[in-house]
Amino acid sequence: QDVHLIDVREPDEYKEGHIPTAANLPLSVLPDALGWSEEDFKAKFGFDMPPKDQNVVFYCRSGVRSTHASEAAQKGGWMKIHNYKGSWLDWQNQGATRNT
16 A cells, blocks of 8 residues: 655755655645645646545654644545654654655
8 A cells, every 4th residue: 555755844854855755745835735636736746646545644854743734634634644753853863864
């Protein structure tokens, strides 16, 4: 089953480093963007909107913004939402690989 990993930090933070395979959907636009058409969503963000029945994992820097993103997605009808509570700080502390 597919898992969609979404970084909800701002684009400049994402460009400084992110978890491999993560797509960027900033929290500042996420609540509105989840209501867009699939075509508009892909045109703006460069990836397909995750289907509402697939696993979506949100992360940010420390887990605060990803908590808000998780709540917004659940309100929007996404059923399999997960929050990476440690987020980017945890990923870095574990010495894991990153993309820039």
